[in-house]
Amino acid sequence: MSEFGTETNPYGSFMTEPAVPEGTSARAGAKLVEGQQKAPDEAIVEALRTVHDPEIPVNIYDLGLIYDTERLEDGDVRILMTLTAPACPVAGEMPYDVAAAVSGVDGVGEVEVVLTWEPPWTQDRMTEDAKLILNICLLYTSPSPRDRTRS
Secondary structure (H helix, E strand, O other): OEOOEOOOOOOOOOOOOOOOOOOOEEEEOOOOOOOOOOOOHHHHHHHHOOOEOOOOOOEHHHHOOEEEEEEOOOOOEEEEEOOOOOOOOOOOOHHHHHHHHHHOOOOOOOEEEEEOOOOOOOHHHOOHHHHHHOOOOHHHOOOOHHHHOOO
C-alpha cells in the first residue's frame, strides 16, 4: 500500500488533490444588445484555439480540453472544460483566459467557463493534428521490424 492509500488515482500517485476544486468558474463579457447578430460557432472555436497551455505547444481546443460549448439564445456562451492534470499550475487561471478569449468575439455575450475533473482528460481527446504535433501519432503503434526480429 502506498502512502496515498489504496484508491487508484488516474493522474498518478504524485497527485492527491486538484489545484482548484471541481466547478471552479470564470466569467467575462457583457450581455448583447437586443438585435445584435450572434457570433458563428466557427468564431468561438477560433477564439478557443488562441488559448494555449503554457507547457504544451498545442491549443486547448485541439488538446481536447473543451468538453462542451453551449450557445444560449441571447448570445451568451457556457463552456465546460478540463485540464491535462488537476495539479496543473495554471488551473486557477486557465478558465479566465478562456472566458476572456471567447468574450472578445463579436456577437458573443457573457461567457461562463466551468472547470471539471470528470471524466479525466486523456490523450484520446486530442485531434489528430495535436497528436502529430506532440509526436503521439497512433498510426505507428505496431512494433518496428527491428523489434519483431528480437523474439
